[in-house]
Amino acid sequence: MQRYEWKKRDVGITMRLVLCFAVLSILYLIFLSVLAYVGVGMVPLIFLGAFFIIMQYLLSDRIVLWSTGAKIVSEQQYPRLHAIVDRLVARAGLPKPRVAVMYTDVPNAFATGKGRRSSVVAVTTGLMRLLNDEELEGVIAHELAHIKNRDVLAITLASIFSTIAWYMMHYGWYGAYGRSRDQAGGLILAIIIAAITWFVSFLIIRAISRYREFIADRDGALLTGKPSRLASALMKISGMMNRIPSRDLREVESMNAFFIIPALSGDTLSRLFSTHPPVEERIRRLMEMEATMH
Amino acid sequence: MILRRGRGRKDKDVSLFALTQAHITLDVKLNARFTGSAALCVKESTGVFDSAVEDAKGFLEASSDVSYRVERDRYGYMWFIIGSGIEGAMAALDAIADTFTEHGFREQILAGVFAFNSERRGRFYLIYNYRSNRFYPFAPSSRDRDVEFEMLIYSLLKDELPMEKDRARWYPIWDIPF
Numbered sequence: 001m002q003r004y005e006w007k008k009r010d011v012g013i014t015m016r017l018v019l020c021f022a023v024l025s026i027l028y029l030i031f032l033s034v035l036a037y038v039g040v041g042m043v044p045l046i047f048l049g050a051f052f053i054i055m056q057y058l059l060s061d062r063i064v065l066w067s068t069g070a071k072i073v074s075e076q077q078y079p080r081l082h083a084i085v086d087r088l089v090a091r092a093g094l095p096k097p098r099v100a101v102m103y104t105d106v107p108n109a110f111a112t113g114k115g116r117r118s119s120v121v122a123v124t125t126g127l128m129r130l131l132n133d134e135e136l137e138g139v140i141a142h143e144l145a146h147i148k149n150r151d152v153l154a155i156t157l158a159s160i161f162s163t164i165a166w167y168m169m170h171y172g173w174y175g176a177y178g179r180s181r182d183q184a185g186g187l188i189l190a191i192i193i194a195a196i197t198w199f200v201s202f203l204i205i206r207a208i209s210r211y212r213e214f215i216a217d218r219d220g221a222l223l224t225g226k227p228s229r230l231a232s233a234l235m236k237i238s239g240m241m242n243r244i245p246s247r248d249l250r251e252v253e254s255m256n257a258f259f260i261i262p263a264l265s266g267d268t269l270s271r272l273f274s275t276h277p278p279v280e281e282r283i284r285r286l287m288e289m290e291a292t293m294h
Numbered sequence: 295m296i297l298r299r300g301r302g303r304k305d306k307d308v309s310l311f312a313l314t315q316a317h318i319t320l321d322v323k324l325n326a327r328f329t330g331s332a333a334l335c336v337k338e339s340t341g342v343f344d345s346a347v348e349d350a351k352g353f354l355e356a357s358s359d360v361s362y363r364v365e366r367d368r369y370g371y372m373w374f375i376i377g378s379g380i381e382g383a384m385a386a387l388d389a390i391a392d393t394f395t396e397h398g399f400r401e402q403i404l405a406g407v408f409a410f411n412s413e414r415r416g417r418f419y420l421i422y423n424y425r426s427n428r429f430y431p432f433a434p435s436s437r438d439r440d441v442e443f444e445m446l447i448y449s450l451l452k453d454e455l456p457m458e459k460d461r462a463r464w465y466p467i468w469d470i471p472f
Binding site: 228229231232235240241243244246247283287288294 | 324441445446448450462467468
């Protein structure tokens, strides 16, 4: 049945982005470590690191477009999409971002860009097919909220701190102890501390971005005035919509006449498939918001 | 059947009466009013089932504040459709559900259905499942359902009414005859 088609989770785009930025970060780290090893001082290192991060930030939209395969599209190509964006930016008082499309069936969307002026909003063709106009508007409003709140900057800043922390540890161990004492012990300790630092900052960045998601949900919903649109879009995207049955209760009843297992083992099944508690949580919050608006 | 004993009726369907509060909430928040129609949907059976039906009809005829009619659908279910205020409808549904239970037909009861009308978004139903003692919303729109509206009803009522959390169990009942 075609209802199960949407179940394929959208790991693709996120994974590519994460991979891309991870590879970049690792390259910086290796490069800077080599420099540190050959004896470049701490101050130039910090400058170099900062330079890399700033470059990454400045080029972030290009990196993102390149790694996701999103193409900037014109108003003639996607009039419906542009119309939705136009309506929303007018209401939000934001400059219009560039609009991009990714040609994939996986329903997804993202926003990127350094500032409000140079941002990009991208959606997949799968998303446009899956959602009706109102739901699509809900999703785009969410992405515009990310732009309005400068979330790309926020995440970049957060990673700057984590990178700096990483270096302090790393450099500290190399510089102060590494060469004069037992090399191996110092190195292992440095690696452990670096790993802990990285892990903690990873958790912090995740917490920040999770929090920013909720904020973008809220602001996006305020922009459309219809939180339930985004909620139903999220339900469709996450495949949760498929769990709402369309078969008549009477048909189902006659199928399992003895009810040893109460009408379909919905609980176990849903627990197996609901790998996305955050989506549940986001929908819950959105619907609560909708409820208070009535 | 032996295994099923324990699952019979427990709290005398107290949860059904939570509608008293909930229908006020629906009025205030959604401008949705009880249409005055509710129904108990029961699978037709043989044997003493007929006398259970007679008892139920007898009760409904004796109740001065409710009107009723009985319809049959293509799935072989009987619909006892009650016309009354919300309180009367709850009481009548509870009483005829009792009657069928006493005759040993608890398992034949499919659901209780309450019809509401929302000013902006039209007809929707609250379906009461007699097995789980929980409600869920059902908002049909042509041959589909308005899930967004159902979610809204759910979040409006979930603190007041025992609602079915698992949406995989929100089975629709198409072509409800009222």
